[in-house]
Amino acid sequence: MSGFKGQATYSIDAKGRIAVPAKMRACMSTDARETFVITRGFEECIYAYPLDRWRDIEREIEGLNPYNRQDRAFTRRFLRWAEEVVLDKKGRIAIHRPLIEYAGINQNALILGSQRHIEFWDPQKFDEYLAAEEADYETLATHVMGG
Amino acid sequence: MSGFKGQATYSIDAKGRIAVPAKMRACMSTDARETFVITRGFEECIYAYPLDRWRDIEREIEGLNPYNRQDRAFTRRFLRWAEEVVLDKKGRIAIHRPLIEYAGINQNALILGSQRHIEFWDPQKFDEYLAAEEADYETLATHVMGG
């Protein structure tokens, strides 16, 4: 089974439901195909992990020391936004308001396959992100290569 | 069965009752789903352990050295405030005044799933806690999770 890839632009309905593209669902192991864990991603988007992948991440969290202050802080920040969601019969997940608002999504979402997880973006925000990255790249290139 | 995660903001009523979010109740083993042990947590919040998790904690405490001053202090602090509470028919627990006052909660509580236990916070206090943590999330993530 290969990683997630490709993109799609789907609509989010009034109940916060959005379909997981069939081609991405096909990438998941059959026994973990029902459930995702969604959470805040880096750069103002939503990450969705298939349940088996999430278990790997959880195992890393379990390795932390609950009596260590920094470990506690990370655990709290990390788990706070995570939420299990089950696909409905049409292959959709329901995303709660706080996450949708975090990602700034309304009406439509850009869905990206990104190897081990799927990302949901506001299309405009993603464009801006790309533009910003591009600018950074040029600055970097000038600095490093320009002399 | 996976660990606790996610968050919710629920109200505490005049009787000190607060609901345990259904999604968190669903994470518990069916036979331990009735009873929690609540106690003071780190950073001025309330910890709630499902009964089976609490037994693990007890085993850890039994492993401490009663001739070590710090171990004694920890044991006293931990056990002093610990209390068994049973869920009512609507999935709520009643928290006693001293604990509620320790956490500074009134009206609303922020409920966090944190792997092996659930935490109850005063929402404002939690914000202040996050703000007070020196490192930002990305730094923390890199540091704790090893890049």
Place this chain on the structure above:
DNA sequence: ATCATATTTCCCACTTTTGCCCACTTTTTC
């Protein structure tokens, strides 16, 4: 001991949210 006050416990009622199901349109596949 008795009464008054305060908790606690066990109900029930109400509102909001969620979960489940069905119907329709569009796209893909053969």
Place this chain on the structure above:
DNA sequence: GAAAAAGTGGGCAAAAGTGGGAAATATGAT
């Protein structure tokens, strides 16, 4: 071009969350 699958939207029942009343139990003062 027909059939199947994918994507979209909405209705309805069940569950979750909130609040409060009355009986039972405890607490404390007279």
